[in-house]
Amino acid sequence: MSIKSVDERRLREVALTPDEYRVIVEQLKRAPNEVELGMLGVLWSEHCSYKSSKALLRRLPSTGPGVVQGPGENAGAVEIGQGWSVVFKIESHNHPSAIEPYQGAATGVGGIIRDVIAMGARPVALLDSLRFGPLPESRHHFEGVVAGVGGYGNCIGIPTVGGEVFFEDCYASNPLVNAMCVGLVRTDHLMRARAEGAGNSLMLVGADTGRDGIHGASFASVELDEKRSERRPAVQVGNPFLEKCLLEACMDLSHTDAVVAIQDLGAAGLTSAVAECAGRVDGAGARIDVSRVPRREREMTAYDVMLSESQERMLVVVRRGREREVETIFQAWDLTSAVIGEVTDDGQLTVFDGDDQVARVPVRLLTDGVPMRRLVGLPPEPPYGLEVDALPPLADVGATLLRLLASPNLASRRGVFRRYDHMVGDSTVVAPGGDAAVLRVKGTRLGIAVTTDGNGRYCHLDPHLGAQLAVAEAARNIVATGARPLAVTDCLNFANPDRPEVYWELEEAISGLAYACRMLEVPVVSGNVSLYNDSGGESGIYPTPVVGMVGVMDDYGKRLGAGLRAEGDFVLMIGSSHNDLGGSEYLKVEHGHVAGRPPGLDLTRERAVHRLILSAAQSGYLHSAHDCAEGGMLVALAEACLLGGLGVRCPAMRPEPPLRLDAAFFGESSSRFIVSVPSRAMPEMQSLARRHNVELSLLGLAGGDIIEFEGQMKVSLSDLRTAWESLIT
Numbered sequence: 001m002s003i004k005s006v007d008e009r010r011l012r013e014v015a016l017t018p019d020e021y022r023v024i025v026e027q028l029k030r031a032p033n034e035v036e037l038g039m040l041g042v043l044w045s046e047h048c049s050y051k052s053s054k055a056l057l058r059r060l061p062s063t064g065p066g067v068v069q070g071p072g073e074n075a076g077a078v079e080i081g082q083g084w085s086v087v088f089k090i091e092s093h094n095h096p097s098a099i100e101p102y103q104g105a106a107t108g109v110g111g112i113i114r115d116v117i118a119m120g121a122r123p124v125a126l127l128d129s130l131r132f133g134p135l136p137e138s139r140h141h142f143e144g145v146v147a148g149v150g151g152y153g154n155c156i157g158i159p160t161v162g163g164e165v166f167f168e169d170c171y172a173s174n175p176l177v178n179a180m181c182v183g184l185v186r187t188d189h190l191m192r193a194r195a196e197g198a199g200n201s202l203m204l205v206g207a208d209t210g211r212d213g214i215h216g217a218s219f220a221s222v223e224l225d226e227k228r229s230e231r232r233p234a235v236q237v238g239n240p241f242l243e244k245c246l247l248e249a250c251m252d253l254s255h256t257d258a259v260v261a262i263q264d265l266g267a268a269g270l271t272s273a274v275a276e277c278a279g280r281v282d283g284a285g286a287r288i289d290v291s292r293v294p295r296r297e298r299e300m301t302a303y304d305v306m307l308s309e310s311q312e313r314m315l316v317v318v319r320r321g322r323e324r325e326v327e328t329i330f331q332a333w334d335l336t337s338a339v340i341g342e343v344t345d346d347g348q349l350t351v352f353d354g355d356d357q358v359a360r361v362p363v364r365l366l367t368d369g370v371p372m373r374r375l376v377g378l379p380p381e382p383p384y385g386l387e388v389d390a391l392p393p394l395a396d397v398g399a400t401l402l403r404l405l406a407s408p409n410l411a412s413r414r415g416v417f418r419r420y421d422h423m424v425g426d427s428t429v430v431a432p433g434g435d436a437a438v439l440r441v442k443g444t445r446l447g448i449a450v451t452t453d454g455n456g457r458y459c460h461l462d463p464h465l466g467a468q469l470a471v472a473e474a475a476r477n478i479v480a481t482g483a484r485p486l487a488v489t490d491c492l493n494f495a496n497p498d499r500p501e502v503y504w505e506l507e508e509a510i511s512g513l514a515y516a517c518r519m520l521e522v523p524v525v526s527g528n529v530s531l532y533n534d535s536g537g538e539s540g541i542y543p544t545p546v547v548g549m550v551g552v553m554d555d556y557g558k559r560l561g562a563g564l565r566a567e568g569d570f571v572l573m574i575g576s577s578h579n580d581l582g583g584s585e586y587l588k589v590e591h592g593h594v595a596g597r598p599p600g601l602d603l604t605r606e607r608a609v610h611r612l613i614l615s616a617a618q619s620g621y622l623h624s625a626h627d628c629a630e631g632g633m634l635v636a637l638a639e640a641c642l643l644g645g646l647g648v649r650c651p652a653m654r655p656e657p658p659l660r661l662d663a664a665f666f667g668e669s670s671s672r673f674i675v676s677v678p679s680r681a682m683p684e685m686q687s688l689a690r691r692h693n694v695e696l697s698l699l700g701l702a703g704g705d706i707i708e709f710e711g712q713m714k715v716s717l718s719d720l721r722t723a724w725e726s727l728i729t
Contacts, residue, residue: 014041020371027365035303035351035359042268042307043275044370046531052373052497053529056507059514064523066486068190072280074118074264075183076525077190078487080552082444085187087121090129090180090452090491090548092530097177100235101144105177106152107238110311112181113158114243114264117250118314120191121183124427125439126153128163128179129452129491129546133172135408135727141175149179150419155240156247159428160420161437163452165728167408170456170542173535178491178528180548182450184441189254193263195277195284198345199320200260202274202288205330205337206246206313208296212236213269213309242312242335249333250314256329258322265313271306271366273315274341275349279367286363288341289352302351302358317343375497377504383461386587386596388579394662398713400590401634404666406723407589410631412642415728434562434643435480435627436551447556449483451549455630456493456542457583458598463505463543465598467512472606472670474549475520476627479610480673482560482617483551488517490527490547495540497531505543506531513545519603520610522549560617562626563644564676567703569623571640571648572685573633575609575672576695577655579663585631586666601670605694609671612692621681621688628672634665636674637699638720641707647717650700652710676702 011021014037024040025031032040046052062070068085069077075089093108109126116123128149132138142165153160158181195202213236253259263273270293278284290305300308316337318326323339330337344350349366351359362369394400404410417432429447430438436451453474459466475485490513497503517524534540553559564571581587582596616622624644628636641647655664663669677685689696700708708714 014038015045016041020044023371027369033359035306036361038303038307039271039359039361040366042271043366048268048272049370050529051370052375052531053506055372056510059510060524061514061518062523062525064487064521067523067525068187070523070525071527073192074115076487076489077119078525078550079187080446080448082446083186084441084446085185085190086448086550087116087119087183087185088180088489088548088550089115089526090178090489090546091528092491092493093177093179094174094493094530094533096235097145097175101141102148103235103237105145105148107236107311108177108179109149109152110238110240110243111264111266112179113156114266114314116181116183117247118191118193118262118264119183119185120189120254121185122251123158123181123183124425125182125437125450126158126160126179127450127452127548128160129454130163130165131171131176131456131544132167134167134169138167138172145175145177146416146419152238152240154421156244157424159422159424161422161428161439162432162450165413165416166456168456168542170539174533174541176493176533176541176544178546180452180489182550191262193261193277194280195286195317195343196260196281197319198343200343201318201320201323201339202286202341202343203316203318203323203326203337204293204313204340205316206335207239207242207310208294208336209305209308210296210310211300211304211308214304214307236309236311238311245333245335246312246314249330249335252329253326256325258319258325260317260319263315265315267309269307269309275363275366277315277317278349278363283345283347284363285344285346285348286341287344287350289354291354292338292340294336294338302353306351375503376500377507378500379504380501384593384595386582388581388660391591394665397665397709398715400666401638401713401715402719402723404585404589404631404635405638405720406726407585408727410585410635411727412725413728414725429556430481430559430561435477438481438483438556438559440556445555445557447483447553447559449478449481449551449553451477452546453477454544454546456544457594459509459544460542460594461583461596461598463508464512465601467509467545468516468601469598469670470545470547471513471516471520471522472601472603473627473629474547475522475610478549478551479613480560480562480625480627482558482614483553484614485520485522485549485551488522488524488547488549490524490545492529493533493541493544493546494531496534502540509543509545516603520607558617560622560625562640563624564640564646564648564702565623565644566678567646569676569678569702570682571699571702572675572677573672573697573699574612574675574694576669577633577659577664577667578669579658579660580667580669581663584666584668586662599668599670606671608692608694609673612688612694613673616685616688619684621677621685623676623678626674628674630668632666632668633672638707640674641717642721642724646702647704647706648700648702649704650709652712
């Protein structure tokens with residue numbers, strides 16, 4: 001193939017542009033053959049190369065005192081003490097889930113689990129972050145994705161302990177399915193996927209290779225269109241029972257020094273696994289023979305084998321002469337293993353099919369050779385403004401609360417997480433339903449808190465501020481359990497970056513993430529970018545950066561829940577309220593608008609509130625803590641009452657001007673918590689608030705089975721629960 005003669009349709013199939021093809025020819029000093037073109041196409045795809053976002057991602061802070069491994073490996077790792085590190089990452093499987101919801105979600109879970117396994121860590125928890133169009137129209141996507149997440153996690157025996165689900169019109173054709181996995185490893189046993197040692201063997205283990213998933217990475221790097229059904233063969237099919245065996249076999253590898261590295265086979269399959277392993281070592285290369293790859297289909301070509309994204313496979317770099325030792329481990333788990341090649345020191349990825357050489361490409365060309373795209377960002381027309389004073393006054397507080405609790409974005413998620421086994425493994429000590437889940441580290445008193453968070457509506461209105469709010473909200477979720485925020489993994493879901501307004505949103509969101517992470521001292525140690533979440537000429541999704549966060553507590557016995565715990569406790573609000581109705585659920589549900597500016601955020605104030613809550617938790621002053629988020633103070637209070645099974649009686653809410661009554665009840669001001677405090681601890685709590693210069697206000701006393709603000713509203717917990725649990729069953 002020459003530059004002039006190459007079929008542009010063929011280039012589109014492998015997601016390469018004519019200009020990129022010219023670079024390939026110049027670097028190779030010849031035209032690539034069919035196999036080489038396919039290999040370069042998948043690794044130069046947006047999904048694998050980050051060619052539109054890599055320059056922006058360098059803005060994110062990625063180092064810190066506890067960071068053991070930052071971006072660049074299969075997952076990030078942070079020390080938590082007593083010789084342990086937590087390993088975690090979040091990734092997207094959006095396009096596959098749009099086509100085949102169950103398998104798209106299931107294989108997304110399987111892939112993120114293998115990323116953690118490849119670091120030598122045992123996965124201990126799964127989380128998700130999901131976005132769909134409105135119900136009931138999006139019921140097919142919603143039900144399929146939830147079943148896929150639960151089906152894979154439940155079968156493999158890893159608890160799904162947290163996540164979030166949102167519904168907006170913009171996700172109707174482009175559902176977002178982000179999966180996060182968290183694992184634990186002894187710090188001195190952490191592995192890196194580096195193909196070191198010329199002559200060491202490359203062993204492919206796990207499932208046999210089929211034709212499923214070919215061009216999956218390329219498929220994830222283009223817009224969905226009316227031909228989306230034709231992409232169904234690009235969606236992989238998972239087998240969680242086989243992955244369970246693969247997990248246990250890889251854990252057994254930790255008992256031997258025969259293994260140099262482990263690499264997941266995910267996007268771009270064998271091509272990516274071999275090239276990335278070699279690419280992390282200066283001068284390293286690899287020689288493989290695809291005829292040795294175990295297959296489940298006859299007449300597969302070298303092209304098929306190199307690009308297949310069949311699931312439940314790992315590449316293991318084995319010390320020369322120790323192959324039989326490693327094979328024995330996989331045989332014990334009834335898993336296929338085969339030596340398919342070896343590490344070289346020539347810097348080339350050479351592919352044979354028996355005696356025939358079918359590809360030879362420099363590793364650096366595959367992994368780092370793609371030309372970075374220099375896109376231009378231009379701000380779009382500003383979203384609709386909001387004249388808060390023009391809104392009609394709040395008429396009926398109780399009726400408004402019931403409508404909000406029954407709305408899709410605030411309704412109870414019990415109907416989702418009850419389909420997930422969140423107790424398997426016997427480590428979950430704070431289950432889903434509150435702010436963050438908490439798991440114990442067996443054999444210690446350490447606890448790890450985990451959460452995911454994001455608000456596409458805020459980012460639509462102001463991507464820089466919206467991204468900051470996602471970091472702050474995730475940190476508040478962690479702090480609400482009594483844990484210290486440690487580090488972040490992010491999943492950046494955006495529309496087509498070729499549109500200047502979308503690239504501007506990406507720039508602004510990453511800048512906001514970077515600023516908030518620095519201010520809150522939570523480095524970004526891993527992550528994923530998912531672009532082209534558009535459908536055939538439709539407007540794309542809201543910019544949706546999702547933040548996964550991990551925190552640690554020294555003694556999980558001091559953990560906090562979100563629900564009120566004891567009759568007679570003082571119920572307090574920590575932090576202050578403002579007229580923050582822009583982008584709120586109240587504004588959307590009651591007035592039908594997505595408009596205005598998101599809630600303001602003072603990150604210095606945010607840190608002070610975190611320190612107050614953590615200090616109070618450590619001192620034993622708090623019985624519960626719950627973050628004020630979507631829906632505002634009254635929704636947070638109702639959730640605390642419903643989760644604890646206790647009501648609260650409060651004097652009338654009399655906000656001082658210019659604070660409006662609707663904003664006091666339903667505004668989404670940042671840096672606020674609802675906490676419950678035993679009467680004996682109130683003096684200490686007030687003193688602590690003064691010391692941290694944080695506002696503290698008394699809402700009422702816990703008890704009974706109603707929520708009452710004297711003269712303004714009186715609603716039974718039974719009516720609140722009926723509204724809250726009516727939508728998702």
